[in-house]
Amino acid sequence: MRRTYFKLLLVVTLALATTGLPAAGGADATAGSSPTFKHLQTLAFGPDGVLFAADGQEVSITALQLAKQMAGGVPGTKDIAGIDQKIAGLLGVDAKNLVITDMVVNPKTRNTFISAMRGQGAGATPVLLRVDGAGKIEVISFDQVRYSRVLMPNPPPAETPLVLGERKIPVANYPDKVDPKGLMGVQTITHMAFIDGKLYVSGLANEEFASKMRVIPYPFVTVSKGTSVEIYHGSHGQLETFSPVFTFVPYT
Known part of the structure; x- marks a missing residue:
């Protein structure tokens, strides 16, 4: 039996400990076609033409059936200078009103898929794009795309504190309040990776130990409350429970 391990790439972090066990219960999956998003955020590829897309505002994850949209491009990804200007x-x-939120490479075609927000503030609209080996940039339409979706249970509050000794600095968690040029970024869902039939998801929840790691079997059925992650921050000299895991690398 293979076991999945994680290297948690945490800047200035010396140690990590998990507390608690995944709890039963959570949000049941829904399904349909032509999905909409409030804020397109983190991406991850799954099996058989599936692209997982996180909505940082709704705190949900959508499995998009994009096998047709993934076909037809020139294999690979051509380097494009000033790609933000081109998009x-x-x-x-x-370009100053464009926010690129994530990008992932299709493991089969090597095309790159990019999530972005067109505009800023309440009027911003989510966009998914593909860049192929010829340098063609194409907008991927969600019209008639089949999908399944799960909401993350117990989503975080609007703000969580950054505790520095006696000081508590409020940090926004949701994209409608986060400064896109700021240090922290969106913290509701921070990273995803799919391996061995399961989607691993990091982010925050509304609990005393707010940092969460969730393991969601795919196809989606339901989502558990997940496992809390407590991080010892070497520079701050303290345990921090409101700091999410921003990135991790699964391997077997």
């Missing part, structure tokens, strides 16, 4: 031009906005 902004394609979408008809100034």
Whole structure:
């Protein structure tokens, strides 16, 4: 039997400990076609043409059936200088009003898929794009795309504190309040990886130990409350329970 391990790439972190066990219960999956998003955030590839897309505002994960949209491009990804300018031009906005939120490489075609927000604030709209080996940038339409979706149980509050000694600095968690040029970024769902039939998800929850790691079997049925993650921050000299795991690398 293979076991899945994680290297948690945490800047200035000296140690990590998990507390508690995954709890039963959670949100049941829904399904349909032509999905909509409030804030397209983290991406991860799954099996058989599935792309997992996190909504940082709704705190949900959608499994998009994109086998048809993944076909037809030139294999690979061509390097494009000033790609933010090229994407902004394609979408008809100034580059300063474009926020690229994530990108992942299709393990089969080596095309790159990019999630972005066209505009800023309440009027921003989510966009998914593909870049192929010829340098073609294409907007992927969600029209008639089949999907399944799960909401993360017990989503975090609007803010969590950054505790520095006696000081508590409020940090926004949701994209409608986060400064896109700020240090912390969106913290509701921070990273995803799919391996051995399961989607691993990091982010925050509304609990005393807010940092969470969830393991969600796919196809989606339901989501458990997950496992809390407590991090010892070497520079701060303290245990921190409100700091999410921003990135991790699964391997077997």
